[in-house]
Amino acid sequence: MINGFLCVIHTFQARRFYRLYIENISERLNCNLETISATDNLTAVSFFSQAKSLSKVGSKLFQRMKSNMNGIHWEMPHNPHCIDPKERLQDMEVPIRGMDIALSSCTTFPVSVVDEELRDTLLNCRGRYNQKLDQPDNLFAPLDTTTNLESKKKILNKSIFKAYKDLPTAFFLYCLQLLLEKSSSVAKKTNHVVENSLEDDDSKGIFRKIRELAMKFIPSRHSLVFALKCSLTLGLAMLFGLTYSKDSGYWSGLAVAISFDTRRQPTFWATNARMQGTAVGSIYGVLSCFIFHKYVDLRLLPLLPWVVFYTFLRHSRLYGQAGAISAVIGALPILGREHYGPPKQFAIARIAEVSIGLICFLIVEIILSPSRAATLARTQLSRTFRALQDCIGKISIIIPRENHQSSSSSQELREAQKKMKCLVSQMEAFIVEAELEPSFWFLPFHGACYRKMLESLSRIVDLLLFVAYSMEHISELSQKVGGSWVDLQDQMHENVESVKKNVCPTLKFLEEITQIKSLTDLEKELKKRNVPCDIESGEYPNADTFRTLSGDEEVDSITESFLKHLEDIASKSDNNTDEEMVKCEMLFHYSCLGFCISNLVREIIKIENELRELLLMWENENPSGLSNMKEIYCKISILCSR
Template sequence: MSNIINTIGSTRAEVWRARLGSALRTTLACTIVGCTSLYGPEPLRRYIEFPAFSYVTTILMVSEATLGDTLRSCCHVLLATVQVMLVSLLSLHVIGPTNFSNHTAAIMIAVGSFLVALPGSLELVAKRIAFGQLVIVHVSAVINTAAEAGVAVYPIRAASSMALGVVASILAMLLPYPRLAYFEGRKFYRLYTENISEKVNCNIEAITASDSSTAAGFLSQSKSLSTIGSKLFQSIKTNIKGIYWERPHNPHCIDPKERLQDLEVPIRGMDIALSSCTSFPIGVIDEELRDVLIHCKGRFSQKLDQQDKCFAPFDATTSLESKKEILNKSISKAYKDLPTSFFLYCVHLLLDNSPVTKKIDPMVEKTKKSGDSKRVFRKIAEVVMNFMPSTHNLVFAFKCSLSLGLAVLFGLTYNKENGYWSGLTIAISFDTQRQATFSVANARGQGTAMGSIYGVLCCFIFHKYSDLRLLPLLPWVVFYTFLCHSKMYGQSGAISAVIGASLILGRKHYGPPAQFAITRITEATIGLVCFIIVEILVSPSRAATLAKTALSESLEALQECINKGLVIIPKEKDMPMACTSSQALREGQKKLKSLACQFEAFIAEAELEPNFWFLPFHSGCYRKMRESLLRTADLLLFVAYSMEQLTQLSQKDNGGSGVDLQDGMNETIENFKKRVGPTLKCLEEITKMKSLRKLEKELKKRNLPCDIESGEYPNADTFLMGDEEADIILGSFFKHLEGIASKTENNRDEEMLFHYSCWGFCISNLVREIIKIEKEVREVIMWENPSNQANMKEIYCKISTLRSQ
């Protein structure tokens, strides 16, 4: 217990120190910008005409970044600056800096932002900074219409202000010592391995617990460790790109992403096994098997310590010994209790370094060797396609172009002298992914107002000491770093808050602070209104609607994955077919996992968007379905891996075990597909339905009768109503499992039985997860149609009637 508390406490303390370090480095970068722009040499200050943009650059580049991230951002920012310079110089040369009007500036900004946003290879931070440069250059041409202004004056001054921010960012990453992504990633990797070690210990203690209350306590601790572990995993992934830019000279350094992936999947499998246990203590786990598990717990901790310190693979001899112990002690006792058997299977995978996520097959290797020339042409095609703008990039570029153009136009119309801020407010906060538009705009507006008010108050306090007004900006930057992680404001609101304060405290010659603050808040509101209008026009679909669409697409992908990947085990002469089916199952699993993650993003957005006159979003049901889909994706991965192992073992077996195994799997697959396939099809069709009221109106409009008692639509009776369906499917499986166990004679037969038990557990849990999804779909239909009893058979009968016409 104390180890778990220490692990959680040290992880939280390390995360807090990392955030504080990021805050201090951001403060250092802003201090460099402020001192240079306010107290630097006059020739230098003459070029830094837009210090506010320098603050924006540092805040965007330094926040929670490492040296590698900053170097990567610098390169992307330089490329974006070249684009901006070309577009700006061309527009200023053709139109002339003295001939710019409000409409001309808005059009040029719209065109330039479209060209900047179009390339998919350019980093988002670089695009945001480039948008800001475009706004500054073209609005300056409208405000300062002096005849002596040259073509290159405004682009050079905007680029100089940006360059100050870039230099300050690099210095902040180097002083007082470099903040390297390699060491940050290694630190979080160490915390993550400690977290994993304690989580595995909790899982083992839970399954070997002597009473249900003890098991519940360890399961609760395991969930807490999972929550912290997911955050550490994200921190590691964000540091990987920075590591590639730093490239430390370490021959033993390997990509941590692959290693963590091999650890994550078996641990998620252990969680699934524990959630399937009906009661504690588990009868099949006696003292002997308990000792084996406790011994494996120590071996796994030893393995993680060895990897963390030496970055070397685990000792194969030790792994083999642990594998034999698990096989010898579990096969004769635990194979009948599928959750326990699967738990032991996951322990074996953790100790054996088995690559569950990667398909290793001799037929695939032969195919790779024979297809070298094809791979070369495929690589060339991929490089060419990377330069072609995708549909997603076109939509993003159009959205940025229209939003910035309208914001600058209306901002200049309202107040010509401060027309920058309407465009800058949204230029620095565009995102390539969907956002909760109203919530994000609200957070930005609140952040702008909060930062501006703070700046005005500080100016009032330090009005007699104007040279010291930069000091209160520094604690506000620290506060901003922690505000980024709040649910209320998030990154968008936090950035708006710190920029709102820096524009007032870190500038000169903008007039009275209070008057400027009000003007800036008004300009920011103009920009946010334009942003919301364009978002609604370009993406009119609500997140709740998209979440339901993503659910139907996920169910369709699951059905396709089962149909193409879960096939009858072939004989030896059909080995290529076995490789093809296994590969199809893995590809389908990847597609399903991707759709489930997209589904999760839509759920999070739908929870934040306002209801207005729409029905409230039933987030509870959707989150449960999302959890079931993610578990289904994990189970399919185990199914693919166990099928590959069973296929290889059955080909080497000349006795009756391989034949019995093949017959058992074929019968189980046939029963599984027969019961699950039609159910998934029904659920897919029902989730595609827009509303039950529209469905009934369409039936009445076409005068189509629908009678479920007529028996014309047998598919309407295929819904799974309870866990008895899983028991029916497992009936034949257990019969063949007993037959294989009785013929076990050698280690190969024991290993075959081990993989077969895993396969059967995953199949049964796939059925149970689909049952859960069906129950939640029924709950959503009842939520959307409270006056209807939500008879699923009747609804599907109506859909079938309508589609048959």
């Protein structure tokens, strides 16, 4: 009965957030199209600011939508053409985020390549898309927003030959096309060759299923640690609670029982929130009992406004859900109690028992999880750099004579991107926890630097998804054109490999920097090993091997090289309409690849600058020397080589 009621509530909330998200998508699309179509800078900046504000709201709605849908079993009609609402949301969210990235990369407004004809086409696409979104009866039906063939040709043929000269605009049109096409989904795998090859191998599939089934019955290390933590905390809480008072000792165990959460949480913040919530709830209960002491039967009435107040506490940063629940439970026993003695005495005894239980909870958490959130955030940052190296290493242009490798290449990039996305999500959780936890005698956690790096890494995750998608389609188009494009693809392949050769060493260096505990410890280790240094130049023997990305010049060089290759593709002669369509699609996908790779490098440069700033804050001594990344690189590489 209760589960059914909760399911109805979750379903109602999910549908409400779904509709709000649909409206948000429509408004963001309108603002993005108005921004790129604006005829003056003031109008473009105004709409772009609105789009950024709506993007933040949309992200929150998307998370609330997913959390509500995870709590219910979503019933879909038995229609093979229907797709999961979460997939629909993802299909719309990814292209819209791509548009945001494209607009943020535009250097000036208005965009020069957007003429009157293209502006009319964009506004026409907006009208067609919004017309479908405005149909509330079809919110959970398949979204058929494909334009007719004529409109598609307008975007594909007339626009790309102007837009490819400006990569942000070309990428914006690329995302718009993905949003309009029903069959295009960046988040899904369009290449099924790898899946089919795995399905063909029946023996491996059977053993894999047996292994997965067996692993479900074997408790994980996380489950065992959590079980140990629960039993040890409850045992200590009941032991010391009953030692303090045999009559009310069970309250210490109750306080601990409602504190358990399988997820990692800010220990000190959660303990403080629960303690404050218990105290506030107890005081409210005592005051309510004093007011209604003559009307005993009406003592439960004050719970109604307190439950309403609970909803505000639940969403507050100070108390959160943990403190809000403790506040409600703190007031409920006092107002609903009988034969427990005077309210003041009972409240004081209960607060004392709760304090005992929470102290036991805090001690066990520190013993079993000694790593600080700030340390875990830095470790997670290092792992993310390692995952980013793997992703970039899997970016490649498959030329026609190597098409048999195209499936595994794009699929490996998707798997690496998925792994990196998980690492970035975990890193965000550690950052949130580190910002809430006190620093004590440790160095303060500089959340601003981590937040900026997290923003760049999240953007890189989105860009890698577009890279994998464009790689898959370039491979498919290469099979159609055969060997006539080999020379152009060879040049593009060399360009991509050159970028990888420059970027991967920098990421390796950033990974090693985040692995060291302290630059002071690094200096001590160098003195202990007696590493030689050139007295005249003040440099170490391996100083010549250091290379870092050279800022905007590096990005401009990459962009120019891609533009040159796109010019070669555009100037390639075609004999019929089919070849012209293939050339247009090649321009679209190569424009996407060029934009994404150049912006990947741009975001990595931002991360490097933020990490340099973070190093200054870590040590807080001799800042002029710490900013010398070349010296740090030499010292780390010498220690690694020895």
